[in-house]
Amino acid sequence: xxxxxxxxxxxTDAETHYCxxxxxxxxxxxxxxVLVELGVLDRAIAVIPVGCATLAYDYFNCDVQQAAHGRAxxxxxxxxxxxxxxxxxxxxxxxxxxxxxxxxxxxxAHRSENITVIFINNAIYGMTxxxxxxxxxxxxxxxxxxxxxxxxxxxxxxxIAEMLAQIPGASFVERVACDSPPHVKxxxxxxxxxxxxxxxxxxxxxxxxLSTCPTNWGxxxxxxxxxxxxxxxxxxxxxxxxxxxxxxxxxxxxRPEE
Amino acid sequence: MAKGRxxxxxxxxxxxxxxxxxxPEHMLELDTATINRKGxxxxxxxxxxxxxxxxxxxxxxxxxDQVITVEKF
Ligand SMILES: Cc1ncc(C[n+]2csc(CCOP(=O)(O)OP(=O)(O)O)c2C)c(N)n1
Ligand code: SF4
Ligand code: SF4
Ligand code: SF4
Numbered sequence: 451x452x453x454x455x456x457x458x459x460x461x462t463d464a465e466t467h468y469c470x471x472x473x474x475x476x477x478x479x480x481x482x483x484v485l486v487e488l489g490v491l492d493r494a495i496a497v498i499p500v501g502c503a504t505l506a507y508d509y510f511n512c513d514v515q516q517a518a519h520g521r522a523x524x525x526x527x528x529x530x531x532x533x534x535x536x537x538x539x540x541x542x543x544x545x546x547x548x549x550x551x552x553x554x555x556x557x558x559a560h561r562s563e564n565i566t567v568i569f570i571n572n573a574i575y576g577m578t579x580x581x582x583x584x585x586x587x588x589x590x591x592x593x594x595x596x597x598x599x600x601x602x603x604x605x606x607x608x609x610i611a612e613m614l615a616q617i618p619g620a621s622f623v624e625r626v627a628c629d630s631p632p633h634v635k636x637x638x639x640x641x642x643x644x645x646x647x648x649x650x651x652x653x654x655x656x657x658x659x660l661s662t663c664p665t666n667w668g669x670x671x672x673x674x675x676x677x678x679x680x681x682x683x684x685x686x687x688x689x690x691x692x693x694x695x696x697x698x699x700x701x702x703x704x705r706p707e708e
Numbered sequence: 709m710a711k712g713r714x715x716x717x718x719x720x721x722x723x724x725x726x727x728x729x730x731x732p733e734h735m736l737e738l739d740t741a742t743i744n745r746k747g748x749x750x751x752x753x754x755x756x757x758x759x760x761x762x763x764x765x766x767x768x769x770x771x772x773d774q775v776i777t778v779e780k781f
Contacts, residue, residue, distance in 0.1 A: 452779065454765050454778050469722075471722070471772060473772055474772070630770075631766040631770055634769050664724075671726055672726060672729045675729070
């Protein structure tokens with residue numbers, strides 16, 4: 451008899467405030483498990499966003515700094531440069547990263563900062579009550595697009611992973627999803643690669659995670675998983691876009707420890 | 709003989725049903741006769757189905773709240 455699954459030491463015992471079935475909780479767990487398995491939990495520092503994950507300072511079992519809205523990559527840059535022996539990651543939503551924080555993420559990638567970014571794309575602003583995000587799908591109803599997103603007014607949904615993958619300094623970029631057990635298991639392997647990129651000093655790494663917001667989508671949690679599969683994945687294809695292992699063009703960025 | 713065993717920390721459960729939806733043995737359900745400390749119907753093993761667990765841990769992989777512990781024999 452062997453325990454094959456139990457709570458990870460990478461998260462605290464705190465009960466999360468996330469809504470039932472919200473996959474923020476799954477992604478937290480994956481990050482916690484990866485930090486434990488890589489043996490870096492005691493030197494990890496999380497930089498958390500404004501959004502539903504703001505309270506994650508109670509959840510990640512490591513040091514945590516909360517950043518102003520969208521500024522997590524800038525804060526993570528500062529921490530990583532001053533404390534080069536630490537493993538620093540930003541955890542950001544799509545309102546945070548793809549809207550107010552676009553400048554910070556683009557320039558952190560350009561500088562190929564040696565940080566890992568976990569980007570939660572749930573196609574909506576969760577915390578503030580379900581407003582349209584840059585990632586909201588065409589036709590998707592939100593409180594600020596009650597008739598559905600109209601691309602003539604709001605543009606097409608922004609594909610962050612593809613956009614950042616254009617940048618030479620974006621060493622590792624991959625999109626994953628949380629809609630099924632195989633995708634969750636794959637997501638963990640990818641998050642691990644993103645941290646390994648940082649540990650190898652190979653520069654900026656970002657994992658875009660297609661995630662659910664059952665509450666603001668107005669769907670049961672199980673139906674929200676199906677919505678990711680049927681609507682999000684077709685527009686936001688899963689897969690790797692950049693990996694220093696296969697990509698000679700990728701280059702490490704500022705590595706003050708060297 | 710059961711191949712696996714699941715245990716639920718039921719007061720942590722938010723009754724989302726994700727575990728129920730992915731179990732390949734269809735041996736989980738929300739316990740509508742119970743309301744837990746958080747006010748939800750917690751997930752549990754359907755009565756009499758305990759021995760059907762294969763220890764695959766798919767339920768735990770999808771649980772956003774780390775409610776489930778899985779053992780494999
Ligand atoms: C400077 C500033 N502008 C706006 C807000 C309001 N606000 C709080 S959270 C948020 C967006 C949250 O959405 P997202 O980043 O997608 O995270 P989620 O809650 O969906 O996880 C906004 C606009 C704020 N707190 N600060
Ligand atoms: S509002 Fe949406 S993103 Fe926020 S905790 Fe609830 S389900 Fe998750
Ligand atoms: S471990 Fe597998 S078989 Fe057992 S309850 Fe969980 S999903 Fe079902
Ligand atoms: S997935 Fe977790 S929180 Fe959701 S019903 Fe199952 S045990 Fe409860």
